[in-house]
Amino acid sequence: MTESTNIVWHDSEVTKLDRRKLNHHKSAALWFTGLSGSGKSTVSAALEKKLHGLGVHTYRLDGDNVRHGLNKNLGFSPEDRQENIRRIGEVANLMVDAGLVTLTAFISPYRVDRARARELLDEKEFIEVYVKCNVEECEERDPKGLYKKARAGEIKGFTGIDAPYEEPLNPEVLIETDQQTLEESVQVIVDYLKRGGYLSS
Numbered sequence: 284m285t286e287s288t289n290i291v292w293h294d295s296e297v298t299k300l301d302r303r304k305l306n307h308h309k310s311a312a313l314w315f316t317g318l319s320g321s322g323k324s325t326v327s328a329a330l331e332k333k334l335h336g337l338g339v340h341t342y343r344l345d346g347d348n349v350r351h352g353l354n355k356n357l358g359f360s361p362e363d364r365q366e367n368i369r370r371i372g373e374v375a376n377l378m379v380d381a382g383l384v385t386l387t388a389f390i391s392p393y394r395v396d397r398a399r400a401r402e403l404l405d406e407k408e409f410i411e412v413y414v415k416c417n418v419e420e421c422e423e424r425d426p427k428g429l430y431k432k433a434r435a436g437e438i439k440g441f442t443g444i445d446a447p448y449e450e451p452l453n454p455e456v457l458i459e460t461d462q463q464t465l466e467e468s469v470q471v472i473v474d475y476l477k478r479g480g481y482l483s484s
């Protein structure tokens with residue numbers, strides 16, 4: 284890959300703060316991370332619906348969907364996962380700049396990759412949401428039949444089976460979907476956003 288040269292940043296007349304004022308709420312990235320089947324898609328989708336109902340401008344980026352388009356050239360090697368998360372971090376940064384409460388639902392298994400995504404944003408703009416669920420329960424749920432395939436050796440390097448997942452050490456929000464209902468998980472995140480003043484400008 285070649286690096287861009289001779290490029291100059293151009294400031295806009297309308298800023299992130301202007302857009303937040305218009306929206307009557309702050310913008311931030313809610314970065315969901317967790318094993319396949321832990322509930323990242325389910326919880327982030329339910330949360331988005333709830334926020335939308337509260338008049339919050341949102342956008343949700345989901346691993347499976349983004350890998351159909353923007354990241355369709357990437358697989359699941361550590362390098363490809365790193366590039367996947369790098370691009371999502373950049374897109375999330377643009378969306379936060381656009382004034383949106385952005386929800387990302389990617390396994391994002393490596394701490395260093397999540398830390399890089401965090402660095403792109405200002406403090407308080409990156410909210411790591413650890414969707415914790417023990418791997419036995421995820422495998423039991425197996426909503427897409429992928430654990431079964433991984434166990435059968437049909438998928439190599441499957442997270443939690445024969446590829447690593449590095450748990451967040453200090454996530455802003457912890458939800459435990461093997462112990463909480465979906466509604467409880469959504470409420471925990473809404474409460475965090477309210478307490479942090481995100482839902483007003």
Ligand SMILES: Nc1ncnc2c1ncn2[C@@H]1O[C@H](COP(=O)(O)OS(=O)(=O)O)[C@@H](OP(=O)(O)O)[C@H]1O
Binds near residue numbers: 318323347442446
């Ligand atoms: N090898 C391997 N490991 C893990 N997951 C796999 C793999 N192959 C395919 N899938 C499917 O791809 C989804 C994960 O994509 P992500 O972009 O979130 O992964 S990553 O953040 O780059 O690690 C993941 O979706 P979720 O189940 O929603 O997490 C799987 O459906």
Ligand SMILES: Nc1ncnc2c1ncn2[C@@H]1O[C@H](COP(=O)(O)OP(=O)(O)O)[C@@H](O)[C@H]1O
Binds near residue numbers: 318319323326424
């Ligand atoms: N408390 C819970 N919270 C979220 N999902 C749950 C819960 N209990 C069971 N599930 C089920 O677990 C599965 C999680 O799948 P999904 O949301 O696709 O996970 P991920 O996006 O992390 O791969 C869904 O089938 C969902 O219905």
